[in-house]
Amino acid sequence: MPATAADTCIEVQGLEAWYGRRRILKGIDFSVQRGEIRVIMGGSGSGKSTLLRHLIGLNRPLAGTVNMLGIDLAHAGTEELLHLRQQIGVSFQGGALITSLDVEDNVSLPLREHTQLDENTVRIMARMKLEIVNLGGFQNLMPSQLSGGMIKRAALARAIVMDPKLLFFDEPSAGLDPVVSAELDELILKLRDALRMTIVVVTHELESAFRIADTITVLDHGEILITGTVAEVRNSPNERVQDLLNRRPRDLVVDPDEYLKRLTEEDD
Amino acid sequence: MVTAALDRLGRRTVSTVAGFGYGAMVLVESLYFLVFGRARGQRVRWSAIAEQMRVVGIDAIPIVCLLSLTVGVMLAIQFIAALREFGAETGVIIAIAKSITREFGVLITGILVAGRSGSAFAARIGSMNVSQEVDALAVMGVDPVRYLAAPALAAMLVMLPCLTLLADVVAVVGSGLYAGPMLDMSLFNYLQQTIELIKPRDLLEGLGKSVVFAVLITLVGVCTGFSVQGGAEGVGRATTRAVVWSITAIILADMAFSFFLNR
Numbered sequence: 157m158p159a160t161a162a163d164t165c166i167e168v169q170g171l172e173a174w175y176g177r178r179r180i181l182k183g184i185d186f187s188v189q190r191g192e193i194r195v196i197m198g199g200s201g202s203g204k205s206t207l208l209r210h211l212i213g214l215n216r217p218l219a220g221t222v223n224m225l226g227i228d229l230a231h232a233g234t235e236e237l238l239h240l241r242q243q244i245g246v247s248f249q250g251g252a253l254i255t256s257l258d259v260e261d262n263v264s265l266p267l268r269e270h271t272q273l274d275e276n277t278v279r280i281m282a283r284m285k286l287e288i289v290n291l292g293g294f295q296n297l298m299p300s301q302l303s304g305g306m307i308k309r310a311a312l313a314r315a316i317v318m319d320p321k322l323l324f325f326d327e328p329s330a331g332l333d334p335v336v337s338a339e340l341d342e343l344i345l346k347l348r349d350a351l352r353m354t355i356v357v358v359t360h361e362l363e364s365a366f367r368i369a370d371t372i373t374v375l376d377h378g379e380i381l382i383t384g385t386v387a388e389v390r391n392s393p394n395e396r397v398q399d400l401l402n403r404r405p406r407d408l409v410v411d412p413d414e415y416l417k418r419l420t421e422e423d424d
Numbered sequence: 425m426v427t428a429a430l431d432r433l434g435r436r437t438v439s440t441v442a443g444f445g446y447g448a449m450v451l452v453e454s455l456y457f458l459v460f461g462r463a464r465g466q467r468v469r470w471s472a473i474a475e476q477m478r479v480v481g482i483d484a485i486p487i488v489c490l491l492s493l494t495v496g497v498m499l500a501i502q503f504i505a506a507l508r509e510f511g512a513e514t515g516v517i518i519a520i521a522k523s524i525t526r527e528f529g530v531l532i533t534g535i536l537v538a539g540r541s542g543s544a545f546a547a548r549i550g551s552m553n554v555s556q557e558v559d560a561l562a563v564m565g566v567d568p569v570r571y572l573a574a575p576a577l578a579a580m581l582v583m584l585p586c587l588t589l590l591a592d593v594v595a596v597v598g599s600g601l602y603a604g605p606m607l608d609m610s611l612f613n614y615l616q617q618t619i620e621l622i623k624p625r626d627l628l629e630g631l632g633k634s635v636v637f638a639v640l641i642t643l644v645g646v647c648t649g650f651s652v653q654g655g656a657e658g659v660g661r662a663t664t665r666a667v668v669w670s671i672t673a674i675i676l677a678d679m680a681f682s683f684f685l686n687r
Binding site: 212213214237238241242244246248249250252253254255265266269270314 | 559562571
C-alpha cells in the first residue's frame with residue numbers, strides 16, 4: 157500500500173511500556189494520517205501520557221516500533237533524530253517554557269539553535285507566531301508573569317515556530333477556564349487549516365475532544381478500545397467507552413486472590 | 425535478612441556504577457560539543473559560557489578574597505607558633521608559601537565554588553527537569569547536555585584556575601600581614617621573599633588540581649540535577665547531595681593528588 161504509506165505520519169506497532177512491574181502499554185497499534193487532528197483520550201492512568209512520551213521520542217520502546225514521518229525512532233541515528241525533531245513541535249502540559257528567558261526568547265529558541273537566520277528575521281518570525289496565538293505585544297514578559305492560558309499559548313507559539321509537519325499537544329485545556337479552553341480549541345483548528353499540520357492532542361476533556369477531533373483514539377488501561385470518527389466513538393457499543401463518555405464511575409471488580417496478594421506481598 | 429541486605433548492596437552498587445557511567449558520558453558529550461559542536465551545527469553559545477563565567481567566577485571574587493585572606497592569616501599564626509618551638513622561624517615563609525599554593529588556595533576555592541555553583545547547577549537543572557523544561561529542550565532538538573552542561577563546564581574550567589590564582593595571591597598577602605611584623609620585615613620584603621621561594625611547580629600543582637576540581641564540581645552538580653525526581657522536594661535533596669558529594673569528591677581527589685605528587 158505505497159499510496160497510504162506516504163500519507164501516514166505516525167505508525168506505531170506493538171508498543172509496550174513498563175514502569176517497574178506495571179505494564180503501562182499493552183501492545184499498542186496506532187497510526188495517524190497526514191492532515192488529521194487525532195485526539196488520544198482516556199482517563200487518568202490510562203497510559204496516554206506514556207504513549208505521548210514514546211511518540212515524541214522521550215522514552216525508548218521496550219518492544220514494538222514507533223515510526224514517525226518515515227523514520228524509525230528506535231534505530232535512528234543522532235543526525236536523523238535531530239532532523240526529525242526539527243519537523244515536530246510539542247506543547248507540554250505545563251508549558252515548559254524556559255523560566256530564565258522571556259516569551260520572545262523562548263519562542264525564538266528553536267530558530268536560534270537550528271537556523272543561521274539573522275537576529276531581525278528571528279525576531280520577526282517569533283513575533284509572527286506570537287500574533288497567531290494572540291500573544292502579540294506580550295513578547296517581553298517572563299514566563300512567571302503569564303497566566304495559565306498565556307503560558308499554553310506561548311508554548312504553542314514555540315512549538316510551531318519551525319513550521320513543523322507534526323504537532324503534539326498535551327492536555328491543552330487542563331487547568332484553564334472554559335472560555336480560554338474554547339479559544340485554544342479554535343486555535344488548534346485554525347493551525348490545521350492555515351498551516352496544514354497534522355496534530356495529535358492528548359486530553360481527557362470530552363467537550364474539547366469532540367470539538368476538535370477528526371478521529372479519536374480511546375485508551376484504557378494501556379489498551380486501545382476504539383479508534384474512529386467522533387460519531388463512531390459516540391455510538392460505540394463498548395461499555396468502557398460509554399463509561400468514559402457518560403462520566404460513569406467504573407465498576408471495579410475485585411479478584412480475591414489478587415487482592416490478598418497485594419495486601420500480603422513483601423516489597424522488593 | 426541476609427538476602428535483603430545483599431539485594432540492597434547489589435542495587436546500590438549498580439546505581440553507583442551507573443552514576444559514574446552517566447557522569448563520564450556527560451563529560452565526554454560536553455567536551456565533544458565544546459570542541460566539535462560548532463562544525464556540526466550544534467554550537468555551544470559564547471553568551472551562555474560568558475554568563476556562566478560571570479555567575480561562577482566574577483560573582484565569587486569577594487567571598488574568595490575574604491576567605492583566602494583569613495586562611496592566609498590563620499596559616500601564618502599557626503606556622504609561626506609551631507616553628508618557633510624549634511627555633512626555625514626562618515622556615516616560616518617557605519612553609520606558608522608552599523602550603524598555600526599547593527594546597528590551601530585551591531582547596532578553599534574548590535570548597536567555596538562547590539557550595540556556591542555546584543548546588544546552583546543542581547538546583548537550576550533539577551527544577552528545569554521537574555517542570556519538563558529539559559524534556560522540552562530535548563524534543564526541540566536542543567541537546568540538554570549541550571545547552572545546560574557544556575557552558576557550565578567551560579566556565580568552570582576557565583574560572584576555577586583563575587579564582588585559585590587569585591586566592592593564592594590574597595592568601596599570601598594575608599599571611600604577610602601577620603607574619604611580616606612577627607619576623608621583623610616589611611610586607612614588601614615578605615612578598616619578595618615569597619616570590620623567590622615559590623617554584624612554578626608549586627603553582628602548577630595547585631592549578632592542576634583546580635582543573636580536576638572544576639570537572640568534579642560541574643559533573644556532580646549537573647548529573648544530580650538531571651537525575652532529580654519527585655518535585656520541589658527532590659530539587660532540595662539534589663541540591664544538598666550535590667554540595668556534599670562535590671566537596672567529598674574534591675577532598676578525596678586532593679588527597680590522591682598530594683599523595684602521588686609528593687612522594
